[in-house]
Amino acid sequence: MTDRYAPLKDNDPASTARQLLGWRLVSTVDGQLTAGTIVETEAYGEEDAASHSFRGPTPRTLPMFGPAGTAYVYLIYGLHHCFNVVTGPDGRGQAALIRALEPTDGWEIMRRRRGTDSLQSLCSGPAKLCQALGIGPPLNGHSLAQPPLQLLPSSSPLPNQVITDTRIGITKERGRLWRFYLADNSYVSTYKK
DNA sequence: CTTTCGATCCGT
DNA sequence: CGGATCGAAAGG
Numbered sequence: 001m002t003d004r005y006a007p008l009k010d011n012d013p014a015s016t017a018r019q020l021l022g023w024r025l026v027s028t029v030d031g032q033l034t035a036g037t038i039v040e041t042e043a044y045g046e047e048d049a050a051s052h053s054f055r056g057p058t059p060r061t062l063p064m065f066g067p068a069g070t071a072y073v074y075l076i077y078g079l080h081h082c083f084n085v086v087t088g089p090d091g092r093g094q095a096a097l098i099r100a101l102e103p104t105d106g107w108e109i110m111r112r113r114r115g116t117d118s119l120q121s122l123c124s125g126p127a128k129l130c131q132a133l134g135i136g137p138p139l140n141g142h143s144l145a146q147p148p149l150q151l152l153p154s155s156s157p158l159p160n161q162v163i164t165d166t167r168i169g170i171t172k173e174r175g176r177l178w179r180f181y182l183a184d185n186s187y188v189s190t191y192k193k
Numbered sequence: 194c195t196t197t198c199g200a201t202c203c204g205t
Numbered sequence: 206c207g208g209a210t211c212g213a214a215a216g217g
Contacts, residue, residue, distance in 0.1 A: 042200070050200075052213095060213065078211030080201050097200055127201050169200055 004145070004153050005069035008087045016068075016087035017043035017096035018180045021162060024152040025101060029134035032109045036101030036123050036133070037154075040181035040188045042167045044084070046093040049172040053093025063141040064093045071149060073130070073140040080127035083135050085144065085151060099126045099168070099179070101133075102187040125189045157182060 003009075007019050018041070026035040044051035044064075052074070053064045063072040063086060070086040072095050088094030101123035103110060110122045110132040123129040130136070135149065144151035165179045168189070181188045 044200075052200080055214085058213080074200085075211070075213095077199060077201055077209080079209060082200060084200090099200085125201070167200070171199090 005067075005151075007153065008068035008085065009089055011088055011092065011094075013043035013045035013048070013087065013094050013096070014176075014178050014180075016094070017041040017178065018162060019156060020085060020087075020096050020098070021157045021180060021182055022154040024104070024154065025098070025129075025133065026105075026150045026152060027133040027135065028148040029139075032106060032134070034103075034106035034109050034133045036103045036105075036129070038098055038100075039102050039185045040098075040100035040179070042097040042099055042180070043176075043178040044095050044097060045088075048176070050167065050170040050176075051093065051095075053095070057093065061093065064095050065091055066141070069144045069151060071135075071139050071142040071144055073135060073137060075137070076127065081130040081136055082126040083130050083139075097126055098129065100124050100181070100187055100189045101129050102185060103132070120186065124187050128189075 008016050010016050020038050020041050023038050052061045057065045067090040068087050072084040076082050084095040084097050086095045103122050122132050161183050163183050164177045167179045
């Protein structure tokens with residue numbers, strides 16, 4: 001059988017993060033179906049001082065060094081979680097932070113989990129989408145080819161539909177343009193600089 | 194061991 | 206613009 005995650009095995013973090021735009025993320029956590037289309041990503045790599053994997057594998061970052069299609073979930077600022085899709089060759093510390101989804105299924109569940117009525121704010125941020133899809137520490141290291149959290153491939157977005165920009169919330173490596181999002185999409189985490 | 198500081202969100 | 210809230214990593 002062919003490897004559905006072959007496109008994610010490229011050793012260039014930026015190209016894999018860009019590829020993920022348009023792919024679908026489907027959660028059946030707690031028996032509740034919630035899903036969305038990836039509309040915003042950021043690339044993180046081994047030779048990248050802004051990346052958790054920069055100083056080599058640690059207990060926390062071990063999943064980043066696993067095979068492409070693995071989930072890397074971590075706690076940020078003591079109260080939120082962020083979700084990454086591990087990319088690149090096995091053994092390489094590479095991943096794509098999923099920053100925003102366009103909600104497609106289970107929006108009532110998402111609204112309840114998020115505690116908001118605004119469709120716009122359900123998944124328009126890395127910690128928001130984790131809360132909306134029920135993604136937490138138990139899914140760290142999980143294979144995204146299996147329930148309860150599955151990553152479904154899609155064709156590449158048209159090049160002129162992808163906006164390239166600087167990554168959000170980091171202080172190091174500001175020179176890298178490793179943030180990617182779909183143009184004309186109202187569910188991206190439109191951040192102020 | 195102690196201190197520092199974040200790949201964030203929300204209300205002000 | 207600041208507070209919440211915790212653990213990984215850096216420093217001594």
